[in-house]
Amino acid sequence: MVLLGRYVIRLSKLTDYAVVMLSYMAAREGEVYTTARLAQRSAVPEPTAAKILKSLARGSILVSQRGSNGGYELARPAAEITVAEIIVALDGPIALAACVEGSSDHCGVEQLCSMRGNWNRVNRAIRDALEDITLADMAVPFVAPAVVETRPEQGLR
Amino acid sequence: MVLLGRYVIRLSKLTDYAVVMLSYMAAREGEVYTTARLAQRSAVPEPTAAKILKSLARGSILVSQRGSNGGYELARPAAEITVAEIIVALDGPIALAACVEGSSDHCGVEQLCSMRGNWNRVNRAIRDALEDITLADMAVPFVAPAVVETRPEQGLR
């Protein structure tokens, strides 16, 4: 067994939700959004939305403001937030078999290990691709935020 | 819920094993390898190895020969087998939220759906990256196959 239980990259549901919420926030930068509001607008159940937002804050993608009148705000302009960061914030490092540069784990079979190191190339290729795509790119079709505003919630799927 | 239960790409343990086995086979193209032999050499339990090899054959990465003296052989030169193909053979399509080009699924919330379509860009970037890396690239460090030959099996991890 060699992989550390994480995939090179998993784009989980949570990540998808996160992008939806972040895109919504990107429509008006500088504004502070509460969990409740974001949950409604993105049709994600509130507790789950809360969990996602906390992770994003921990990942320095959002800045949180506690107390009343609190909420979340993009930590940076959307064009400076990469998809890679979002994924990392929610699913952990974009990552990685053992036998990978920097890893202290060791598979014990040297010959295999050296070969496996070549996943590095794959990892890097994917990381590079994801670091090139920003939240601003993802949010582009949000041309008419006003329209979205008028659509409260609705069951997904 | 929007993701179809599959990740954009999962590099599972099975995939890792597969690459190990395939690299071994790439050392001498044209040779036919039995499941038992490949399992031994790659330190993967035989039933599991068998499962992987069957999947690779179904994915046209290996050609199988049944009956006695049978076994598996690379379907093409290693330089023509991409990492993308290997992943697809084992984990299914590199893929994909609903609301993605070609998908017939529909999330029901148009505004969200249109935005989610932008995962396409991510999907494409990753697919491109993976289609650029071949088995030959992954197998490179196998400079001295003879050495590997003399190391039967050993517990991993």
Next chain:
DNA sequence: TCTAAAGAGGACTGATTTGGTCCTATTGGG
């Protein structure tokens, strides 16, 4: 033509992992 060696295919199971919920702090404005 029979036998044994090999793969094909699929059912099944135990263990992880995920998504999702909830409860108890902590923070801060009015």
Next chain:
DNA sequence: CCCAATAGGACCAAATCAGTCCTCTTTAGA
């Protein structure tokens, strides 16, 4: 102080995965 928010975990049910096994088919060769 009180209420509105977030922080941070613990926790659970359901889905998924790795791994095993059993039966069937194919084929070489004695």
